[in-house]
Amino acid sequence: MPPRVLAAGALKHLILVAGAVLTAFPFYWMVTTSFKSFAEAQSYPPVLWPTVWHFENWQQAWEFPTTLWARSFANTLGIAAVSTLGTLVTAVLAAYAFARMRFRGRNVLFAIFLLTIFIPSEATLIPNFVLITKYLGWYNTYQAQIVPFLASVFSIFLLRQFFMSVPQELQDAARIDGAGHVRFLWSVALPLVRPALITVALLNFLASWNSFLWPLLVTSSPEIRPIQVALVPFSSEAGTQYHLLMAGATFVILPTLVVYLIAQRYFIEGVARTGIRG
Amino acid sequence: MPAPSRLDARRRRILFEHIEAYLFVLPAVILVGVFDVLPGFAAFLMSLTRWGIIYERFAGLDNYRAVLDPAGARFEQFMNSLGVTVWYVLLTVPIEMFLALVIAVVLYQGTSGRGAYRVVYFMPYITSVVAAALVFEWMFDANFGLLNWAIGLVGIPAQEWLREPDGVFGMIGSAFGLELQGWMTGPSLALVAVSIFTVWHFIGFQTVIFLAGLTNVDRELYEAARIDGAGERQIFLRITLPLLSPTIFFVLVLATVGAMRSFSQIFVLTNGGPLDTTRNVPMLIFQTFFERTAVNGIGLGAAMSFIFVLIVVAITIFQFRVLGRRVFYG
Numbered sequence: 001m002p003p004r005v006l007a008a009g010a011l012k013h014l015i016l017v018a019g020a021v022l023t024a025f026p027f028y029w030m031v032t033t034s035f036k037s038f039a040e041a042q043s044y045p046p047v048l049w050p051t052v053w054h055f056e057n058w059q060q061a062w063e064f065p066t067t068l069w070a071r072s073f074a075n076t077l078g079i080a081a082v083s084t085l086g087t088l089v090t091a092v093l094a095a096y097a098f099a100r101m102r103f104r105g106r107n108v109l110f111a112i113f114l115l116t117i118f119i120p121s122e123a124t125l126i127p128n129f130v131l132i133t134k135y136l137g138w139y140n141t142y143q144a145q146i147v148p149f150l151a152s153v154f155s156i157f158l159l160r161q162f163f164m165s166v167p168q169e170l171q172d173a174a175r176i177d178g179a180g181h182v183r184f185l186w187s188v189a190l191p192l193v194r195p196a197l198i199t200v201a202l203l204n205f206l207a208s209w210n211s212f213l214w215p216l217l218v219t220s221s222p223e224i225r226p227i228q229v230a231l232v233p234f235s236s237e238a239g240t241q242y243h244l245l246m247a248g249a250t251f252v253i254l255p256t257l258v259v260y261l262i263a264q265r266y267f268i269e270g271v272a273r274t275g276i277r278g
Numbered sequence: 279m280p281a282p283s284r285l286d287a288r289r290r291r292i293l294f295e296h297i298e299a300y301l302f303v304l305p306a307v308i309l310v311g312v313f314d315v316l317p318g319f320a321a322f323l324m325s326l327t328r329w330g331i332i333y334e335r336f337a338g339l340d341n342y343r344a345v346l347d348p349a350g351a352r353f354e355q356f357m358n359s360l361g362v363t364v365w366y367v368l369l370t371v372p373i374e375m376f377l378a379l380v381i382a383v384v385l386y387q388g389t390s391g392r393g394a395y396r397v398v399y400f401m402p403y404i405t406s407v408v409a410a411a412l413v414f415e416w417m418f419d420a421n422f423g424l425l426n427w428a429i430g431l432v433g434i435p436a437q438e439w440l441r442e443p444d445g446v447f448g449m450i451g452s453a454f455g456l457e458l459q460g461w462m463t464g465p466s467l468a469l470v471a472v473s474i475f476t477v478w479h480f481i482g483f484q485t486v487i488f489l490a491g492l493t494n495v496d497r498e499l500y501e502a503a504r505i506d507g508a509g510e511r512q513i514f515l516r517i518t519l520p521l522l523s524p525t526i527f528f529v530l531v532l533a534t535v536g537a538m539r540s541f542s543q544i545f546v547l548t549n550g551g552p553l554d555t556t557r558n559v560p561m562l563i564f565q566t567f568f569e570r571t572a573v574n575g576i577g578l579g580a581a582m583s584f585i586f587v588l589i590v591v592a593i594t595i596f597q598f599r600v601l602g603r604r605v606f607y608g
Contacts, residue, residue: 016395023401024401026410026417027405029413044422046424046427090309091306093305093306101295103295112315122564123317123318123580124313124314124321125564128313128317130320131313150305151309181302209406212408213542213545228406253406253410256405268396272489
């Protein structure tokens with residue numbers, strides 16, 4: 001190979017490696033710090049690799065007096081699971097109807113759904129807060145953290161695209177065999193759009209897992225608060241004990257990271273697809 | 279006569295189909311109606327009232343006047359926040375897009391381990407902003423932070439980062455003996471620090487979208503160009519960029535709107551401080567709503583959010599008008 005091509009190749013790799021190191025560094029720093037001693041975590045100049053690994057830090061952070069980690073994790077897991085399942089059901093039904101059923105008002109309804117994407121969340125936050133706490137009386141409950149997220153216009157929009165790509169011939173054939181919409185949806189259409197279902201489920205689960213502002217506003221007691229909100233009192237209590245702070249941050253990030261690494265294809269392809277189609 | 283009964287059967291079938299379809303969309307319609315559409319209308323009505331801790335009275339356009347009256351304190355607050363918002367967009371969007379584009383193009387040209395790079399670059403996007411912010415807060419720490427140590431290696435003095443209200447241009451200027459005043463001092467270092475976090479968090483998202491756009495470009499075009507003797511730079515400028523322009527435009531619009539509406543990262547990293555230098559418009563709206571409810575916070579906050587929506591929409595339309603027509607759609 002001529003030297004110029006070699007140089008270009010080396011430059012490419014240099015860019016990619018440098019970028020990847022900078023991107024991954026905060027994760028590295030978080031995990032390694034969580035295993036350092038108190039003194040080493042605070043040492044200046046910083047120590048890049050723990051001299052002694054203090055695995056007991058994690059236990060110490062987990063048993064931190066102000067934080068009910070297990071309870072918060074269970075809350076987050078439960079809230080995320082129920083709202084993801086609910087979103088899947090409502091989104092599949094609505095998306096299928098918008099894609100493959102003919103009914104009066106379909107286009108108007110779909111246009112209204114699309115318009116809601118443009119309503120900024122800053123504007124609807126207060127009315128929703130008033131609605132949930134004052135009119136529904138759901139302040140500091142699980143349903144306040146779940147019910148508003150049981151439908152997602154974005155998911156409906158994404159799934160509708162996929163249902164539209166299911167060939168009409170399949171539906172005609174099913175109809176001749178006497179299968180109605182429910183039957184066709186359950187045994188033909190759903191299996192065909194399975195990758196899209198997984199993407200929608202993962203993205204909703206992730207959004208629920210990472211949601212912070214809304215649960216912070218509508219809850220007050222640690223017993224029903226999710227993990228992201230529990231992190232706030234933890235971080236102010238832990239103060240400058242950075243090794244414990246980083247252990248706490250790792251607790252919160254690790255589960256999503258594991259799910260992401262296992263199912264990264266669905267995350268990335270889902271974002272690529274929805275990103276392109278808007 | 280068989281005809282009427284057949285008509286009845288047809289009618290009955292259409293009726294059944296409609297009922298079935300409405301039942302399919304009903305759960306979504308109720309939920310979207312109650313938690314999206316209704317609050318949207320309610321927010322507009324709230325902007326027309328005087329409403330602090332309790333509802334006081336209908337106030338017409340008073341709130342809009344209060345925010346837009348150049349002599350008022352609210353106007354100054356709002357304009358300051360708008361300035362922060364503009365700086366924040368300028369500090370994040372161009373850098374994110376440039377870096378993401380470079381990474382995507384290099385990845386697309388085919389290197390070993392492309393999948394692994396993609397996984398790493400996308401990682402920040404899926405992590406919780408609250409937890410990741412804890413890590414960054416610590417790296418930005420004025421006393422023990424990694425960043426101060428790193429810049430110290432090249433001889434730059436330690437900084438306050440997230441707690442530094444001074445403008446960065448002013449700081450750079452005074453390091454060279456140049457005293458800048460007023461708006462010329464630029465965005466605060468705190469806002470720059472928040473922007474660094476933002477770039478880190480979103481770069482993978484944009485990279486993935488650029489990569490998806492690139493895979494839509496016909497590979498044969500590249501081969502044809504190479505056969506005709508085109509160089510790498512020519513290929514990038516004459517083929518890749520024009521064919522990618524719809525994606526670039528799409529990312530630009532999305533990133534601009536997203537940056538203007540940013541909230542969580544500012545909320546957890548600086549909460550709008552120091553000295554309100556990171557208080558963008560969403561942050562101001564939030565503070566008006568929640569911390570100052572005693573003085574008509576709900577009415578004023580709602581009015582601000584509607585004015586802000588109009589500004590965001592206007593900028594988006596501007597982008598479509600001015601840049602949209604330069605996009606090449608093949």
